[in-house]
Amino acid sequence: MSELIFRTEELEDKQITDFYVSSEYEQNIVDKLKAPSPVLLVGSRGVGKSFLFKVSEIQLKRTFAESKILPVYVTLRSSPLIKDTTEEQFRYWIMARICAAVFRAVRKSGKISLLSNASFLSDCNVSLNTSEIDRVINEYEESWKGGERKISVEEIPNLDDFLDFIQDLCESFEIKRIVVFVDEAAHVFIPQQQRAFFTLFRDLRSPYIKCNATVYPGVTVYGDTFEPTHDAVVINLIRNIRENNYVSIMKEIVSRQVTDSKLLDNLSKNGENFSLLAYAASGNPRYLLKCVSMAEKMDSSAINKVFRDYFRGKIWAEHTKLADRFSGYKEFIEWGRDFLETEVIPKLRETNDKYLKDEVGKGTTLYFWVHKDAPIEVKESIRILEYSGLLYEDAEGIRATRSEVGTRYMVNIGCLLAAEAVPSTTGMDIIKKSDIRRMNEYGMTHASYKRLEGCMIKNGSSVLMQHLAKNIDKLDLTEWQKKKMHEISIDTIGDVIQAKESDLKKAKFIADVRAKKIRNAAVAAVYEYLLG
Structure with missing residues (x-):
């Protein structure tokens, strides 16, 4: 059986560039993703939403020196691991995720050097502490492990402060605009997460920043404050089988x-x-x-x-x-x-x-x-x-x-x-x-x-821990990948989440490159399973 790669998360940037087929249809979508208006890219699993996001990000990176448009890629695929919380608390996690991604993109662009324990842009009207933001992200994403804990979010900016920070950042370093690509926009079967995200998505815009998001058809809940056709450009990613080419x-x-x-x-x-x-x-x-x-x-x-x-x-x-x-x-x-x-x-x-x-x-x-x-x-x-x-x-x-x-x-x-x-x-x-x-x-x-007739959606209690206890055989992985993980007692979905590349190298014939590939494929399969 040929070793074809089915998920964008497993591809390196060079592979994405090599595999991209720049048809008029695809490139038209990419151009809209890079344009100033926010975009919702709608499509079922596997149609290429994440792939086109990555293509857009790569193209903007390559032209950054001339266009001054900085791409920032954010994935919310770990949202199923967030322990049940309020919409307000969930928005803090999203904001922290976006802040961290902006820091990383700016650092990699060469515009500024970040010291891990220093405040960012201390001469700006708003100072953001990167280590505290990373702490908040980690605490939220480890909340599934159990135990009651109160997560301190004082270092996470409110919306107005964040927009001020983005303006200061752009003006200080001659950045024309920041384009945020949000992939896996919250768990599709948890409506409160989706409502929290789209409330923020609607408001997170200015001349200096715009957001794009991938969403699934049909099962996305936008909430009362977000109107897809008014608050964004909606693109349905459906390739027309009737086209001649x-x-x-x-x-x-x-x-x-x-x-x-x-x-x-x-x-x-x-x-x-x-x-x-x-x-x-x-x-x-x-x-x-x-x-x-x-x-x-x-x-x-x-x-x-x-x-x-x-x-x-x-x-x-x-x-x-x-x-x-x-x-x-x-x-x-x-x-x-x-x-x-x-x-x-x-x-x-x-x-x-x-x-x-x-x-x-x-x-x-x-x-x-x-x-x-x-x-x-x-x-x-x-x-x-x-x-x-x-x-x-x-x-x-x-x-x-x-x-x-x-x-x-x-x-x-x-x-x-x-x-x-x-x-x-x-x-x-x-x-x-x-x-x-x-x-x-x-x-x-x-x-x-x-x-x-009379059927209703039932809001049952969280079943996350039940899913994490299930066997990895339920994941969409190759038989060889499953075999290698079973060899070293990575048997459950929860084991996969906690496994490191060094753990995978304990399996026979697995070195650095294969360990990285297996872990990327396994983690992507876990999040796809948990997201639905």
Whole structure:
């Protein structure tokens, strides 16, 4: 199996630059991320949100001497480890995180030298103590270990003081603007964390600083004070499978990573099979990279096995696991899977089979439509399906039968084709003959909705410690990586969080480079698991 890398967190800056395919679509997003207006980059897991953030950061670093625009990258992926606290306390942690990231970016830019125990810019109107800020961050992020403790936050600036500090910093060192890239904007299944973040996101702006944030579709709670379309530029990261250059761009994304000459040869010889996998990935690079790594021979037998094992099995299992991690959403998660798997996909397949056999209708279809006044519980379940990448919102305000208005969704193409007897035989026909105007409709009172009536999201107690006690086999890691950690008794998710590179080097045949790679991959997998 080829050693392809699926997560941005595991890539070095040089690899990100080498792997970046600068299509017009991607570069247009990058340009908006570097522009003055705050941006929300919305997309399901694996579509490349973090990757484009890192590309933007790298490009700004390279042009800093001329543009005077300083990029600052902040990740909030450790938010699941923050012990339950108030929204106000959570904002202190976010502010501390941003302060620390600004210090690091300024220091690395060469603009100023920081002494670890000295106040920063003592001649500014506001002085910030870097060691105290690091202390606050560490105390918050170790709060999951238990024990009651009061975290002193006196050294963390309030919003006005921080904005004054940023202005002083920019004016003192001829920095035009600071662009903050906030990745993993708070735990997606803890609404109070999200509300706290977006309240700060809205207010954290001036001529000298702007923020961008990555968010997931559907499951993001913005709170009462933040209006996405008014307070930011919203970009939905969905690659259009109908674009003429779609397959060629997806092939380039894969080819940039592949070093195995045999796999490159297989990709070249089996172009039609690769195209089928590219469409099955529905614009998601992580899905495509995983599929290619599973189907190295790229022949029909390997392709059909990918549809059977990945799109009919693993991808559904990942969605179902959400109910285990977030029991308050259990009924919505289970109904969503049943609705898509036993109602929507069979009906789409029936429509497609009729067209392929007798050319009944305008063409095949990948789409279904839901009435705008469908029950809120249905919309909640559909939003979680979007988060999982099992479907994608294609367009709002679409008129259907009797001029009713609703939203059109595209089903994950891999999941749709996995229902075919032999996907490698019928798959490309279904895709090429699909018509966007053709969609199955679900009105405001469809019979499928009845089971969800009266369901409510349950705010259960924190289950963090239960998750940390679970076996690392639940993480999205290679079997070899899991084996090496088990060798040295790193058996639970909690063990991974606390393991150091020096611990990993105790395993056989693991030296500095491999230890770093394994730890990066393991920690990224842990946070992805905890974040949902």
